[in-house]
Amino acid sequence: MARKPDPTIDQAAWNTNLGRCAGELANLNRALDPFGIGASFAQVARGWLTRPDELSTALSRLALGLQNVQLSVWQSALGLPPAAPVEAARDDARFADPAWSRVPALALLKQYYLAYTRWLEDTLYDSPGVTAKDRRRAAFWARQWLNAIAPTNYFLTNPAAVRKFWETGGGSLANGIRRWLDDLRVGDVQMTDRSVFHVGKNLATTPGAVIHRNELFELIRYQPETEQVRAVPIVIVPPWINKYYILDLSEKKSLVRHLVREGFTVFVMSWRNPGADLAATTFDDYLIRGLNEAVEAARRACGVPQVHAVGYCIGGTALAALMAWLNRRHTHEPEVPVAHWTLLATLVDFARPGAIEVFVDEETIETLDKMMAQQGYLDGREMGRTFRMLRSNSLIWHYFVHGYLYGETPPPFDVLFWNTDVTRMPRAMHSFYLREFYLKNRLVARDGLTLADEPIDLMRIRQPLYAVACEEDHIAPWKAAFGIAGRIAAPVRCTLSSSGHILGIINPPVTPPKRSYCSGAAEDGSPEHWHERQRRVEGSWWSDWTAWLAGRCGPQIAPPPVTTDEFPKLADAPGTYVHET
Numbered sequence: 001m002a003r004k005p006d007p008t009i010d011q012a013a014w015n016t017n018l019g020r021c022a023g024e025l026a027n028l029n030r031a032l033d034p035f036g037i038g039a040s041f042a043q044v045a046r047g048w049l050t051r052p053d054e055l056s057t058a059l060s061r062l063a064l065g066l067q068n069v070q071l072s073v074w075q076s077a078l079g080l081p082p083a084a085p086v087e088a089a090r091d092d093a094r095f096a097d098p099a100w101s102r103v104p105a106l107a108l109l110k111q112y113y114l115a116y117t118r119w120l121e122d123t124l125y126d127s128p129g130v131t132a133k134d135r136r137r138a139a140f141w142a143r144q145w146l147n148a149i150a151p152t153n154y155f156l157t158n159p160a161a162v163r164k165f166w167e168t169g170g171g172s173l174a175n176g177i178r179r180w181l182d183d184l185r186v187g188d189v190q191m192t193d194r195s196v197f198h199v200g201k202n203l204a205t206t207p208g209a210v211i212h213r214n215e216l217f218e219l220i221r222y223q224p225e226t227e228q229v230r231a232v233p234i235v236i237v238p239p240w241i242n243k244y245y246i247l248d249l250s251e252k253k254s255l256v257r258h259l260v261r262e263g264f265t266v267f268v269m270s271w272r273n274p275g276a277d278l279a280a281t282t283f284d285d286y287l288i289r290g291l292n293e294a295v296e297a298a299r300r301a302c303g304v305p306q307v308h309a310v311g312y313c314i315g316g317t318a319l320a321a322l323m324a325w326l327n328r329r330h331t332h333e334p335e336v337p338v339a340h341w342t343l344l345a346t347l348v349d350f351a352r353p354g355a356i357e358v359f360v361d362e363e364t365i366e367t368l369d370k371m372m373a374q375q376g377y378l379d380g381r382e383m384g385r386t387f388r389m390l391r392s393n394s395l396i397w398h399y400f401v402h403g404y405l406y407g408e409t410p411p412p413f414d415v416l417f418w419n420t421d422v423t424r425m426p427r428a429m430h431s432f433y434l435r436e437f438y439l440k441n442r443l444v445a446r447d448g449l450t451l452a453d454e455p456i457d458l459m460r461i462r463q464p465l466y467a468v469a470c471e472e473d474h475i476a477p478w479k480a481a482f483g484i485a486g487r488i489a490a491p492v493r494c495t496l497s498s499s500g501h502i503l504g505i506i507n508p509p510v511t512p513p514k515r516s517y518c519s520g521a522a523e524d525g526s527p528e529h530w531h532e533r534q535r536r537v538e539g540s541w542w543s544d545w546t547a548w549l550a551g552r553c554g555p556q557i558a559p560p561p562v563t564t565d566e567f568p569k570l571a572d573a574p575g576t577y578v579h580e581t
Contacts, residue, residue, distance in 0.1 A: 036137070036361060036363050036364065037141045040134050040137040040138040040141065041138050041141070041142075043127075043130050043131075043134045043138070044124060044127045044130055044134065044135065044138045046129075046130075047127045047128050047129040047130040048127060048128065050128070050129055051128045051129070054128055058119075058123050058126075061119060062116070062119045062123075065086075065115045065116075065119055066112065066115060066116070068115075069086060069108070069111040069112055069115050070108070072085045072086075072111065073104055073107055073108045073111065076104065076107065077104050085107075085111060086110075086111040086114045086115045086118075087114075088110070088114060092393070093398075094150060094152040094393065094397075095110050095152065097159050097160045099159035099160075099163075100159065103159065106151075106157075106159060109151050109157060110151065113150065113151055117146045120142055120146065121139050121142065121143060121146075124138045124139040124142055125139050133357065136357070136358065137357075137358045140355060140358045141358070143392075144389060144392055147392045147393050147396075147397055148392075148397070150393075150397065152397075152401060153397055153400060153401060153405075155173070155405055158401065158405055160405075160406065161173075161401070161405035161406060164405075164406050164407070168407070171407065172405075172406055172407035173405075173407060174407065175407030175408075175409075176403060176404040176405055176406065176407040177404075179403045179404060179407065179409070180403070180404050183403070187381070188381065188384075188385075188420075189396060189399045189400055189403065190399070190403070190410060190420075191395070191399050191410055191413075191416045191419070191420065192410050192411065192412055192413045192416035192417050192420070193409060193410055193411065193412045194417055194420070196412035196417075197412065197414060197417040199243075199245060199421075199574060199578055199579065200574050200578075200579075202250065203245055203248075203249055203250065203414060203417070203418070204244075204245035204248045204249075204573070204574035204578065205248070205250075205251065205254075206222055206223075206248050206251075206254055206256050206257045206260065206573065207222065207223040207572075207573065208220050208221055208222035208223050208562065208572075208573035209221055209223075209562055209563055209569040209570070209571070209572055209573060210270075210569070210570040210571040210572075210573065210575040210576070211297070211301060211562070211563060211567040211568070211569065211570065212293075212294075212297040212301075212567060212570070213570055213575075213577075214289060214293065215272065215278070215289075216271065216272055216274075216278075216281070216285065216286065216289050216290050217269045217270060217271050217272060217290055217294065217577065218269070218270045218272075218570070218571075218575040218576065218577045218578075219267055219268075219269060219270075219294050219297055219298070220267065220268045220269075220270055220573045220574065220575055221265075221266075221267050221298075221301065221562050221563075221567075222256060222260050222265075222266045222267075222268075222562075222573065223260070223562055224260065224263075224265065224559035224562075225260050225261050226260075226261065226262075226263040226559070227558075227559075228263060228556035228557060228558060228559070229263050229264060229265050229556065229557060229558075229559045229560075230263055230264050230265065230549075230550065230553035230554055230555075230556060230557075231304060231553065231554030231555055231556075231557050232304060232306060232307060232308055232339060232552070232553035232554040233264070233265040233266070233267060233298050233301075233302045233304065233307050233308070234259060234264050234265065234266050234267065234307065234308045234309075234310060234549070234553070235267045235268075235269075235294055235295055235298045235307050235308070235309050235310070236256070236266065236267065236268045236269065236309075236310045236311075236312070237269055237291055237294070237309065237310065237311040237312065237315035237316070237318065237319050238268065238269060238270075238271070238312050238313075238315050239312055239313040239314040239315045240271040240286070240314065240315070240423060240425070241313070241314060241380070241383060241422075241423060241425070242380070242418060242419065242421060242422060242423060243270070243271070243273075243418065243421055243423060243578050244268055244269065244270045244271065244574075244578065245418060245574060245578060246312075246415075246418050246502065246506065247268065247312070247506075248268070248574070249414045249415070249418065249506065250414055252508060252510075253414070253506055253508055254508075255505075255506065255508075255542070256268060258508060258542055258546075259546070262546045262550075263550075263556065264546075264549065264553065265302060265559070265560070267294065267297075267298045267301075267307075269290070269291075269294050269315075270574065270575050270577045270578050271290075271423070271577065272577045272580065273423045273424060273577065273580035273581070274377060274423075274424050274425070274426045275376070275377065275424065276375060276376030276377060277376075278376075278377075278426045279372075279376030279377060279426055279427045279428065280426075280427075280428050281426040281428060281429050282428050282429055282432065283318075283428075283429045283432045283433055283436075283451065284451055284452045285429070286318060286429055287318060287321060287322055287325065287451055287452055288452050290318075291309075291318055291319060291322045292322060292325075292326075295307055295309060295322075295337050295338060296337065297567065299337055300566065300567075301564060301566070301567045302560060303560070305334070305337070306334075306336070306337055306338060306339035307337065307338060307339065308338070308339060308340055308341065308342070308549065308552070308553055309322075309323075309338045309341045309342070310341070310342040310343075310344065311341070311342070311343055311344065311346060312344040312345065312346070312505065313344070313345055313346060313475070313476065313501070314433070315346075316343040316344060316345070316346025317346055317347060317348060317437065317443070319341060319343065319346075320343065320346070320348045320443070320458065320461075320484065321443060321449075321451055321456055322338075323336075323338060323341060323458075323461045323463065323488075324456040324457055324458050324460055324461055325451055325452060325454050325456060326338060327460040327461050327462060327463075328454045328455070328456070328457070328460055329454065333462050333463070336462075336463065338463060339463060339552070340463050340464045340465070340466075340552050341463055341464075341465055341466075342465070342466040342467070342468070342545070343465065343466075343467045343468065343481075343484060344468045344505050345468065345469060345470055345473055345475070345476045345481060345501050345504065345505055346467070346476060346481055346484070347476045347480055347481060347483075348443050348444060348458065348483065348484050348487060349441065349443075349444045349480060349483035349484075349487065350437050350438050350441045350443070350444075350480075351441055351444075351480075352477070352479075352480050353438060353476075353477070353480060354390075354473075354474055354475060354476070354477040354480065355390045355474050356386075356387075356390065356438075356474075356475065357438075359386055360434065360438045360439055361439070362439065365431070365434050365435060365439060368430075368431070368434070369427075369431050372425075372427035372430065372431065373427065376426070376427055377424040377425055377426055377427055377430075378424060378425040378427070378430050379422075379424055380422025380423045380424050380425070381422055383422070383425070384419070384420065384422050387475065390474050390475070391474060415502055415503070415506065419502075436449060443456065443458070444458060444483075444487055446459065458484075458487045458488050459487065459488060459489050460489070461488040461489065461490055462488075462489055462490050463490055464490055464491050464492075464493075464552070465484065465488065465490055465491070465492045465493070466492075466493050466495070466545060466548055466549075467481065467482065467484055467485065467492055467493070467494050467495070467522075468494075468495045468496075468497060468504075468505065468541060468545070469481035469482055469494070469495070469496055469497070469504075470496070470497050470498070470499055470500055470501055470504030470505065471496060471497065471498050471499065471500075471504065472498075472499055472500040472504070473500050473501045473504065474500065474501065475501045476501060478496055478527070479527040479528075482494055482496075482522065482527040482530065483527075485522035485527075485530075486522075486524075491521065492521070492522045493519065493520065493521055493522070493548060494519065494520065494521075494522045494527075494530060495517055495518070495519040495541045495544060495545070496517060496518050496519075496531065496534070497515065497516075497517045497541050498515040498516050498517065499515055503515075507540045507541060507542065508540055508542065509539060509540040509542060509543060510540070513538045513539040513540070515539070515540065516536050516537060516538045516539065517536075517537055517539070517540070517541040517544070518531070518534035518535060518536050518537060519534065519537070519541060519544045520533065520534050
């Protein structure tokens, strides 16, 4: 028999209070667990508990695997060949020290750790009754924990650390403690010796001048180094996460200097490092007051109707949006101010954005919104920590071990210096970008996104594209990056470079070649089919790209002046915005 409501209780007030309590509990849970780690593991646990037979089978596999490890170690201790030792992956340098194989106790510890790690990750990926995203999310956070508890991260279970301690009379550990205190003061695990590098002195040294500036960016035009240059200038849109000089590192690693020496007129946007005063800056502002204004300034400065535009990472995503916007505004192709374009390690389809998806859901973005509302921006250090977690063994624990346990000073490395020279993200722009691109994936929807009063459709883009992706890219996975080939109504030449998101792009020609690439027309939009047809070439893709550009950037002419009455020199390169901290 149903219980009658107590007439002394105000049911409406009770329901209101109950809803308020539920909301407060949800807010508390979000505050304690902003990335939904507990929720992901709860989903996985619920899935396994509803399949007890499958759970029993999985646990049996773990028990059998650990028994095989014990058997393998016993056989090695008796001088017999081990049955099936568990070995680290080829690219896992944590267990490279010979002691991990020669000392039985260490060999047992290593194999137990690796066997359990692989079982747990496989089990999480195979969780029944759970969405693929929840499985990947749980596996990612489990991997962070497994990487943190690796025996190599602890002094007494790291043979190399113990050996260095005895060899140095304890000096290595004393140095490690000093390094730990230094990093504690800085608030981060330092990856390189920052004192060696100075922007404008040994980084970002290609000669040029700032010829245009507004509240969002400076436009740098570089001094020509050849007697003739191509008539169509190149405008480069770098990501506004970090600073532009990743494209102008040391002289030998500078993509900008390479283009200049190949006879191109080059412009680069140097984004401002925004503070709370730019909190209300929108993605539309970045598109129109940023990219579009840079293209127009370069056109007028060179007296040409069209330019070639290059976009890298998020700069490439914005460039794709601008190209769709321009083709919506201009019905005739010659009126579009960009004749052809290049994308470097860029996503336009965010359906499978790689490991970063574990940080992209409504709850996480709401947490970031509240954080940005308080200060007006997202601190670049927070974003930097997020990206380092995607490769925690190589970008966190490697430096933890070498710095604190071995007492080593990290060597100077220009790419890592740039990587730690972080920038902030304006609240309004970054919130829009995360929601509309990553969470809702609206850039690839036909007229699904309205930017600067125009509905955006990538299929309106008719200008030829050169698209570069990188095999080991964990920020813009190469198959996802090649999705642009089936999204625009224009010919696309795709190039796949070896290495990752940075070193696959900053890939100068050297002898002997360090890297390789394959390149060819994308005809059916399928990255797998495209890859099967390509021939691997040893060397840098820069040579293939400059040949493609030379055939499209017009005849060779005498270099026009770097500055004019309309565009006078405002500062020498690398400008002033790049120095903002």
